[in-house]
Amino acid sequence: MTQLSGPELIQADTLDDYDLxxxxxxxxxxSLVCWLLQxxxxxxxxxxxxxxxxxxLFYGNDRTWCFWDRDPHPFRDLISHRWFRWRVSQGNQSIFQTDKSVAYAMLPADALYHHALAKIDSTPxxxxxxxxxxxxxxxxxNGMMxxxxxxxxxxxxxxxxRPPDANQLDSGVGVWQIFSGLEIACPKHGFDTSTATLMDFQTGYPYPCFVYLLPLDEDHFLVEWTAFQPGKNVVPDYRIDLESWLERQNLGHYEVTRAESGMLPMMPLPGYNSxxxxxxxxxxxxxMRAAxxxxxxxxxxxxxxxxxxxxTAHASGNWMLQSPTIRARWLDWMDSVFLRALKRHPDQAPQWFLDLFAATTGGQMSRFMNDQPRWHDAWAVANALPPRPFIRAVLPW
Ligand SMILES: Cc1cc2nc3c(=O)[nH]c(=O)nc-3n(C[C@H](O)[C@H](O)[C@H](O)COP(=O)(O)OP(=O)(O)OC[C@H]3O[C@@H](n4cnc5c(N)ncnc54)[C@H](O)[C@@H]3O)c2cc1C
Structure with missing residues (x-):
């Protein structure tokens, strides 16, 4: 694993004064310090x-950030891979979406960490x-300590x-997204390098499980086994499922060059609008987007x-800050309805995702995923889903 050390560790036992x-x-x-600099x-x-x-004490290459790269941000030059075509599938059924102007992008964590730590180091x-x-x-x-x-x-x-305390989160409305991923070197692996596989649903599991596959070039790919499970206390070893999936691909000899795993709360978190x-x-x-x-x-x-x-606070001297509004409240509401329905009908979820991608364009889906849907995007999403389970999920009982 790459080990990045930060700027020199500062030792002193005085009370240090800062603006922030x-x-x-x-x-x-x-990200915040890079935005301040920019x-x-x-x-x-x-x-x-x-x-x-x-x-x-050290930064490792512990994750990759993937997202639809619509709006400018300070890390655009660090994006390592872009796909203009993506798909969701189950068995023989595959739904493809494309958008020539918006890529599904991948940004390795070590590139961002390196970049930001160097900026901090060179900024007095x-x-x-x-x-x-x-x-x-x-x-x-006179302030905060x-x-x-x-x-x-x-x-x-x-x-x-700081991240939320996982033990205090209530998964009553929602699920845990648990994933185990491997980056693999495998000469001429044969996966279509033009297409990112966002979800390839696997059958025979009590809750939705899918393979996520990013072909990095002809000889490398990132693959993750992901489950949406109701609780996080009993977590099967998904690396075993991933390895047996890899075996079934008949890839021949391959090497694992990096591993990453995570457990993300897909549930409404307490809003901290303050x-x-x-x-x-x-x-x-x-x-984080709950759904x-x-x-x-x-x-x-x-x-x-x-x-x-x-x-503005620094210029005016008034340090009463305001939490940013991240997305429209109705999107959070749509997510909580979706999560409630998903939790009640885990067996139907793969078909819902297929229907959702079939009924929308790549542009609509990327705007919806990025919290910036136009009304007709949200309408297309809502219309793609079967009414019964979602109406039930809206009802409070
Ligand atoms: C493996 C993995 C892959 C992911 N992939 C994607 C992806 O592809 N796309 C996407 O959009 N999202 C992804 N996510 C989700 C999300 O983007 C990341 O989790 C992201 O790092 C969260 O940012 P954050 O700043 O909120 O938390 P973090 O990046 O975890 O930062 C919180 C920081 O707080 C520090 N901290 C904790 N306790 C203390 C304390 N007591 N005092 C001081 N500091 C403390 C931690 O050490 C940490 O550095 C992924 C998450 C994981 C785990």
Whole structure:
């Protein structure tokens, strides 16, 4: 695994003063500082002094971010692969979508981490403290105080990007997306390199299970086994299912070059729409799309808005920040209805996804997935689904 070390670990036992503290330097924390850099450069204004606190000591290539790349963001040049055609399938049935202008894009985490850490390292207004696990946040007379590893930092405002506590999440309305993935080197593997397979549903499981396959070039691919399961306490070893699927492909000799796995809450998270000197951001603030587990695009949207609020606060001296609105409420409502129906009828879900992709265009689907549907996109999505289970899912009993 590639090991990226961060900027030099800062040692001191004084109380450090900043304009802003960002708790967590994962996707949201790092995106936020990159947006701050980009926006201050564009507007030629002064950067606030920012400190990031992060428990890890090293950054590995621990995930890949995939998303429909519609809107500009600071990491576009780091995208490693693009597909303009994608499909969902089950058995012999495949639905293809294309969009010549919007790609399904893949961005490896190590590229983003490298890029952001280098930016932080070369920006005197930014400090990254690695190896610090935040244990306390307090309001004080003149701002906020954050504590980690028996040290304290003071700032005018705090952005908290820590993930939600999985044990406190209620999967009453929703499921867990659990996946195990492998990046594989296999000379001339034979998968169609022009097409990303988003879901290839597998039969014989009590809840929806599918293979996700990104052909990276003729000799490499990323493949993941994903399940939408009701709970997370008993998790089968999906790597075994993935390996037996690989065996069935008769690929001959192949090598595993990287592994990634995850467990994402596909459920409405507590909304943290607030204003003040302490703002939550990222997955822990409900930014991830509940019905899909996609987060990268909403994260960029949230970070851009938050960065604008921070620069206004820095210019005015009024550090009462406002949580960004990530998506329209009716989309969250549609997601919760979908999740309720999915949970009641897991056996029907594969056909719903096939119908959904068959009834929409690539453009409609990418706008819907990116939280930016036009009315007729949302109408096409709603119309593609069978009314009975969804009307039942709307009813409160
Ligand atoms: C393997 C994997 C693949 C994914 N693939 C995709 C994808 O293809 N597309 C997509 O849109 N989404 C994807 N996601 C979902 C989502 O985009 C990622 O989980 C993303 O990293 C979430 O961003 P975040 O900033 O909210 O959380 P994180 O990136 O997890 O950042 C939170 C940070 O907070 C830090 N932290 C935790 N506790 C403390 C503490 N006490 N004090 C200080 N810091 C703390 C953590 O160390 C971490 O760095 C994937 C997730 C996983 C796990």
């Amino acid at each position: 503290i960002i708790i967590g330097a994962g996707l949201t924390g790092l 926006l201050t450069k564009e507007a030629q204004v002064e950067l606030p002094r920012v400190c990031l606190l992060e428990p890890r 207004a930014f400090d990254l403290y690695l190896g610090f696990t935040v244990s306390g946040i307090e309001h004080t007379n 954050v504590s980690a590893n028996e040290r304290h930092w003071r700032a005018k405002a705090v952005i908290d990007t 204003s003040g000197q302490l703002i939550r951001a990222g997955v822990g603030a409900g930014w 899909t587990g996609y987060h990268f695009v909403s994260c960029q949207r949230g970070c851009e808005t938050l960065a604008r609020h921070i620069l």
